[in-house]
Amino acid sequence: MSEVTAGVLGMVLADSSRTIPFLENGDRLNQAEFERRYAASPDVxxxxxIEGVVYVASPLRFTPHAEPHSNLVTWLGLYKANHPNLRIGIEPTVRLDNDNEPQPDIVMFRADSGRTSVSEDGYLVGSPELVVEISASTTSYDLHGKKDAFERNGVKEYLVWRTxxxxIDWFVLGDGRYQKLSPDTNGLLRSREFQGLVLDVPALLNGDTGKVVQALQNAL
Structure with missing residues (x-):
């Protein structure tokens, strides 16, 4: 038997002995099985x-995702610096319900609200007050299945940047349904949940982080 043939046979035998299936895009699972397969899939x-369906992320590109992500973290980090009761996390796994375990780009929640907690194994449990997504290739479910799940689970505000x-889509929860905020005449969006959290939309879209920060500082 050649070395190549032996190697291929070894891989087949190893795969056949695997007791936990790989996590695959499009799998329909509950939360427990999702976590079991995720833990057994180190390459993912x-x-x-989202709504019982698995979405495996593609590699992230710099311009449509990584850089906008950084700009929003800067904005929210400044707000948090002035509100010590807040906690912010980047890409945390959030246990919402049996069919939904998202991993949003950013979450922000009040540490003392009782709505969100950190489990013994280190995951967020419950509904953060604010979820932020940078949506490049994921718009199809960020604004549909994921939005529905956040709405149903009582996430109070949901911001999506379609790069x-x-x-910028900023939704706020009212009477159990999301309503989209509209900017004022200066292009500013204002959170209803967090007093003084103001976003200069034109500046953000133009990459002018300094102006975004200045608008927030003026509102604090």
């Missing part, structure tokens, strides 16, 4: 369970 760096469309 980011996956989400290819150069649009």
């Amino acid at each position: 760096k980011k996956a989400e369970l 290819f469309d150069q649009e």
